């Protein structure tokens with residue numbers, strides 16, 4: 001089957017392409033000739049994921065999915081959470097967001113955090129959601145150039161390295177995005193078996 005992935009984020013496309021079985025063919029927005037900035041106006045990952053998938057469904061009429069991910073730091077009351085992409089300001093890049101996070105945490109030793117991904121699937125016009133969580137902690141300093149976003153400061157439980165120090169295959173073992181995508185895949189396989 002073919003399914004449109006409602007994102008312009010090349011890192012997310014690479015990671016999800018790495019997870020999907022060959023029976024599910026991902027069509028990116030670029031491949032579908034769709035060139036829009038998808039809005040993320042809401043205060044929850046669930047609502048933003050739905051907004052993104054519904055926007056693309058309304059435009060294309062095709063089965064599609066989106067995902068919204070946030071880094072939730074316990075001692076910061078769940079921040080940056082839904083604001084993860086814009087933590088240090090609307091135009092902030094990953095390095096600036098990460099710097100703000102490390103500044104806010106300072107020398108605090110309570111550094112438990114989790115990545116949470118919500119996938120919103122629109123299949124034949126109906127919405128379904130899937131969640132994936134990866135628990136871990138925030139490092140004191142960034143390490144590694146792999147991955148994207150907050151990867152250089154996130155150490156998943158069960159390892160001592162940051163995601164930034166892991167290959168994509170290694171990150172996949174722990175990844176929030178992989179866990180949510182696994183659920184999406186088994187749901188689709190159930191529907192089309």
Ligand code: IMP
Pocket residue numbers: 009040067068069070071084085086094097115147148149150151163177
């Ligand atoms: P969004 O889901 O596109 O809104 O992304 C939210 C923010 O979280 C962005 O700043 C991303 O860089 C960051 N982010 C999302 N997924 C990951 C991940 O797997 N690792 C590190 N940062 C991520």
